[in-house]
Amino acid sequence: MKRLHVVVASTRPRRVGPAVGEWFAARAREHGGFDVHLVDLVDVALPLLDEPEEPSTGRYVHEHTRRWSASVEAADAFVFVAPEYNAAIAPSLLNALDCLYTEWFYKPVGFVAYGGSSAGLRAVQMTKQVVAALRMYPTVEQVPIHHVSEHLDEDGSFRPADHLPAAATAMLDELVRTADALAPLRHGRG
């Protein structure tokens, strides 16, 4: 079974990302198509890009970059649980993408985006421009969450609107299909 990393992309204090990520990871485990792992960028603790060499060389001098490289290398597919700041991608996610290179190649990515009226979709659209440079395959199927703060319980857990579980299933199905199809293109495995 292929490995899916559900990446909680926001790292700011008081973020809602973990609640949304936990909901989605549980949904993905129910789906059954992947070995599901929740990855929190707070735990990854990457500073802004501080490697002396280009990420395309794969030569990393810092332990934090090496750890992140090993994490991304191990995954076959990703779901980014993504907030939107100023109509754009969060710097924490952009930096996590930019710190590596070939580790991302030929892996599909889906988005669980959240925001107010925009449901984070402007951030997703911008992220698609970046992942395209990294030879990733962004799924058309996505899980956009409108007005996320209205869907948090008193204990802080996320309660999805009725249409979201079906959207999650469609995205997971497409991630399984595309991860299988693209795997032969990945270096050392083709």
Add this chain to the structure above:
Amino acid sequence: MKRLHVVVASTRPRRVGPAVGEWFAARAREHGGFDVHLVDLVDVALPLLDEPEEPSTGRYVHEHTRRWSASVEAADAFVFVAPEYNAAIAPSLLNALDCLYTEWFYKPVGFVAYGGSSAGLRAVQMTKQVVAALRMYPTVEQVPIHHVSEHLDEDGSFRPADHLPAAATAMLDELVRTADALAPLRHGRG
């Protein structure tokens, strides 16, 4: 005379940003339209957004955010000396924008972008989406530098192609005009 901050946006090791920034700041001083200050984001040393409250509140608990707020508040116009990573804005610049809010309002911004074939223009176009959310005015006039690594001297200083000084002048003229026009809209000054 209004104050222009020329912001060196890249913070990665072995960046060429300082060489380009020093060239542009010298050019801006010759132009004479602004009191010119060179600001290096390495010195600003912002971590990824770590404030508990929304930047729109202006309530900052960290000294690094307060210092950055005072710096941006003091400026009347900006030039971002901007690299391009993966066809996109650098996380260091995006994070520096996202950490503040009203400090940016109604201030014009020009771009000295650099890259290979793209001259950093894809990063500029993406940055315009973000600065628009911050009520900044991005000038049409810009200074795009193709194949920047071919324009560095042996001592690392930047030697511009022949057309760049005129492009810099046109951008500076527009920054002066728009900084003057927009200043009355800024809070506490209108």
